[in-house]
Amino acid sequence: MSWPHKDLLDVSQLSRDDVAVVMKTAASFREINARPVKKVPTLKGRSVVLFFAEPSTRTKTSFDMAGKRLSADTFALTKSGSSLVKGESLKDTVLTLLAMNPDAIVIRHGESGAAAFVAERVSCAVINAGDGRHAHPTQALLDAFTLLEKWGTLADKTVCILGDIAHSRVARSNVILLSMLGANVRLCGPRTLLPPSVDGWGVEVHSDLKKAVAGAHAVMCLRLQLERQQAGLLPDLREYAGRFCLSSATLTGADPDVKVLHPGPINRGIEISSELADAGQSLILDQVASGVAVRMALLHLFITRKDRGDKE
Amino acid sequence: MALPDLAVTNLILPETPHAVDLLCRKGHVLGVSPHAPGTAYENARVIDGRGLTLLPGLTDAHAHLREPGQEWKEDIASGLAAAAAGGFSNVMCMANTSPVNDTASITEHMTKRAAETWPGGPRLFPIGALTRGLLGKELAPMAELAQAGCVAFSNDGRPVADAELFRHAMEYAWDLGLRVIDHCEEPTMSPGAGMNEGRVSSRLGLPGQPDVAEAIQVARDVLLADYLRIPVHLAHVSCRRSVEIIERAKARGVPVTAETCPHYLHFTEAEVEGYNTLAKVSPPLRTRDDVLALIQALREGVIDILATDHAPHAAHEKETPFGEAPCGISGLETALSLSFVLTDKGMLDAADIVRLFSSNPARLFKLPHNTFTPGDPADFVLFDPRQAWKVTPESLFSKGKNTPCLGRTLTGRVMALYIGGQPVFTRGECAPAATAAASRRTHGRSS
Numbered sequence A: 001m002s003w004p005h006k007d008l009l010d011v012s013q014l015s016r017d018d019v020a021v022v023m024k025t026a027a028s029f030r031e032i033n034a035r036p037v038k039k040v041p042t043l044k045g046r047s048v049v050l051f052f053a054e055p056s057t058r059t060k061t062s063f064d065m066a067g068k069r070l071s072a073d074t075f076a077l078t079k080s081g082s083s084l085v086k087g088e089s090l091k092d093t094v095l096t097l098l099a100m101n102p103d104a105i106v107i108r109h110g111e112s113g114a115a116a117f118v119a120e121r122v123s124c125a126v127i128n129a130g131d132g133r134h135a136h137p138t139q140a141l142l143d144a145f146t147l148l149e150k151w152g153t154l155a156d157k158t159v160c161i162l163g164d165i166a167h168s169r170v171a172r173s174n175v176i177l178l179s180m181l182g183a184n185v186r187l188c189g190p191r192t193l194l195p196p197s198v199d200g201w202g203v204e205v206h207s208d209l210k211k212a213v214a215g216a217h218a219v220m221c222l223r224l225q226l227e228r229q230q231a232g233l234l235p236d237l238r239e240y241a242g243r244f245c246l247s248s249a250t251l252t253g254a255d256p257d258v259k260v261l262h263p264g265p266i267n268r269g270i271e272i273s274s275e276l277a278d279a280g281q282s283l284i285l286d287q288v289a290s291g292v293a294v295r296m297a298l299l300h301l302f303i304t305r306k307d308r309g310d311k312e
Numbered sequence B: 001m002a003l004p005d006l007a008v009t010n011l012i013l014p015e016t017p018h019a020v021d022l023l024c025r026k027g028h029v030l031g032v033s034p035h036a037p038g039t040a041y042e043n044a045r046v047i048d049g050r051g052l053t054l055l056p057g058l059t060d061a062h063a064h065l066r067e068p069g070q071e072w073k074e075d076i077a078s079g080l081a082a083a084a085a086g087g088f089s090n091v092m093c094m095a096n097t098s099p100v101n102d103t104a105s106i107t108e109h110m111t112k113r114a115a116e117t118w119p120g121g122p123r124l125f126p127i128g129a130l131t132r133g134l135l136g137k138e139l140a141p142m143a144e145l146a147q148a149g150c151v152a153f154s155n156d157g158r159p160v161a162d163a164e165l166f167r168h169a170m171e172y173a174w175d176l177g178l179r180v181i182d183h184c185e186e187p188t189m190s191p192g193a194g195m196n197e198g199r200v201s202s203r204l205g206l207p208g209q210p211d212v213a214e215a216i217q218v219a220r221d222v223l224l225a226d227y228l229r230i231p232v233h234l235a236h237v238s239c240r241r242s243v244e245i246i247e248r249a250k251a252r253g254v255p256v257t258a259e260t261c262p263h264y265l266h267f268t269e270a271e272v273e274g275y276n277t278l279a280k281v282s283p284p285l286r287t288r289d290d291v292l293a294l295i296q297a298l299r300e301g302v303i304d305i306l307a308t309d310h311a312p313h314a315a316h317e318k319e320t321p322f323g324e325a326p327c328g329i330s331g332l333e334t335a336l337s338l339s340f341v342l343t344d345k346g347m348l349d350a351a352d353i354v355r356l357f358s359s360n361p362a363r364l365f366k367l368p369h370n371t372f373t374p375g376d377p378a379d380f381v382l383f384d385p386r387q388a389w390k391v392t393p394e395s396l397f398s399k400g401k402n403t404p405c406l407g408r409t410l411t412g413r414v415m416a417l418y419i420g421g422q423p424v425f426t427r428g429e430c431a432p433a434a435t436a437a438a439s440r441r442t443h444g445r446s447s
């Protein structure tokens, strides 16, 4: 199984075949996660630096667990927890990381393009765990994995992404990946939370939730940053919830077997009603489980590619 | 007729089909006469200018020289060396130094440093702050600044949101006979955005600044100029929307003038792809349509002048993720080459460039300049329109190597600059008798 990429910066760099490889590998690792002893020696002696310049307990824990289940040593470097990166330029942090000679760097950063900045300067694999508003490829891959587990294919499925699209790296990566896999993607949110030039994205755009979910096979809610109200993008959260909160009632026009996703953490009652988040059609916990498997697959593919002599 | 003490022979003048000789005496132009082979200019220093284009010394109405306060980016000495290498005999420097140029002592410090650094070199004309500390709260002491040598006022980099204060600034400056230069940007719209808002910014996940953020303030300034009948000069216009407002205003006789910069004529938002911080500039690079509108506006006189907005930064400051990098392009040394590229494409002609980069800005800000009329200062550029050169950090005299031209090959290069009949900068083969001192200063960057 040849793996042509040094880094994972966004899903746009992957071909359909690459995605299939990730999905297949993740499926095999998902099986390990169901065993009583959830550990294999695949990456024994390898080291993975988790560089999280922006806080994210979920993604960091998911990568940490993925690394450990493959027997890799993981080292966390967080902006708040370390004097190393306080006030230091990203370039100097990169040089420090490089001196540790890791096999992979997983990076989360508040600036769009930060993962590419690091990838250009290090020889090891760099996996983008979210950069600014730009991309969150591992989230998109785990979302697709979750849906593929249920459906087997995304062809002819309609997926609606709901909420703050403009500021969301999750939405950007998902639009690219879901479309690539054949899904019909819709976006829904108030005009203030839709990106400028969204017409150029080649997807349906709605500001009416009823229309957006009509006939949809899945609705993916995004997390709303509560400070959007102060930024003048929303009048208040009550009004937002009134127009865009996903619930059994607002979902009535969707496909009868509609699935609901959310990357977490959830603002219950704002993005999604509490009962719907816990209902049978909610895949929110499946996403968490898929996340570990997909990240195991990615660490495996990126770290062992050189052992197999995969092409640069 | 007095005899010349300097003759530069066999030159090409943009608007003249035949070769000419430029004759100077005591630092002034004596005349330009058709070149006749074999003419002997006795007792004159004679320089063979074969194949070179003769241009007047250029005026840059918008440069950031960073001294005092940010000398790691640029200082007055390195800035003037860059200006000379770019063909500029006059340089107007913006007030956003540290401390801000809002007191006479800062203005005097700047002019003194220029005179000490390079007597006879490019002339430095400071621009005073419009508001104290550039804070947009109270007027700077403009009369004091004018007295100390400021030639205009600007809050460049920190647009004034308060329309009432801006109105008073225009009025107060007008009393002093000087013009206000406005950096047009509605400051509440996407503060800190380093690129154009549109398809590219959406895809890259970078906050964008829409062109209307500029045009809204252009419209405000035009309305004020019309109402007050006081001129205002609009800095670095970057988009079609602004051009259209200025065009309508001028047609109605509103006293507004405007500039744009060579980088807005060549690069679009696409240059930011790959998070290229060298393409991060304020206002941001726009679209192809905006580029075409700007070039047409220059040709038709809707935009009056070209300026560099030379904004040097240190390499480490640009080697960051895009959002963290400062805005600015180092522009003094590529300005003329980039402008002449447009003549090759037939979009401007050499006479346009002379008008946009020399006579118009000098007249607008009442600076000494050369129109090749007898008695004019003998400030001139010898330009080789065919010489190709690669823009590398080593090829630039400015400390700021931050330009999207880096690594590209430009055609057309300044070979020499004379100010007051003296060579202040010469390059390679065409080197006339450069004075040892000037040579040392212009080539001393490696030390």
Ligand SMILES: [Zn+2]
Residues within 6 Å of the ligand: B156, B157, B183, B235, B236, B282, B283
């Ligand atoms: Zn400016």
